Amino acid sequence: MKTFICQVCNHIAFDEAPVDCPVCESAIEHFEKDEEAIKVPADLENLTNTDKEHVPVVHISRECDIHHNNECSVVSLKVGALEHKMDSEHLIEFIDLYINKKYFSRLMFTSKTIFPAALVHLSADTGTLSVISHCNVHGSWRTNFKLDKK
Numbered sequence: 596m597k598t599f600i601c602q603v604c605n606h607i608a609f610d611e612a613p614v615d616c617p618v619c620e621s622a623i624e625h626f627e628k629d630e631e632a633i634k635v636p637a638d639l640e641n642l643t644n645t646d647k648e649h650v651p652v653v654h655i656s657r658e659c660d661i662h663h664n665n666e667c668s669v670v671s672l673k674v675g676a677l678e679h680k681m682d683s684e685h686l687i688e689f690i691d692l693y694i695n696k697k698y699f700s701r702l703m704f705t706s707k708t709i710f711p712a713a714l715v716h717l718s719a720d721t722g723t724l725s726v727i728s729h730c731n732v733h734g735s736w737r738t739n740f741k742l743d744k745k
């Protein structure tokens with residue numbers, strides 16, 4: 596897969612480098628092509644503990660208590676199935692969100708005071724949601740999730 600990584604903020608772009616980084620606004624020169632920018636578990640049937648600590652876990656619900664017209668997809672995100680440590684030397688720094696490979700949001704985390712987890716209310720209800728978690732020690736990990744209206 597063609598992936599490009601911003602050397603300033605570690606944002607990953609798919610297919611081509613953007614003119615400006617959508618997260619930190621660095622120019623295209625700061626992107627490097629890196630086809631191994633995203634870590635993929637070697638064996639999806641037998642995840643290691645390191646895999647389980649980093650691969651994002653995604654659940655979708657159509658039951659929304661904020662928007663009453665039911666046009667919202669509530670996305671529950673956490674990194675990962677096993678709890679990842681959050682201290683100043685080793686932590687999940689952010690989760691980047693994409694639909695159909697197009698970036699739309701970054702959730703930032705600081706050490707200790709927050710779990711690497713969030714609820715996101717999406718207006719989109721079709722397409723592929725990609726969730727990339729970034730650990731400052733172990734790099735970036737991705738989960739893809741199909742958004743299909745029931």
Ligand SMILES: [Fe+2]
Nearest residue numbers: 679730732733
């Ligand atoms: Fe880690």
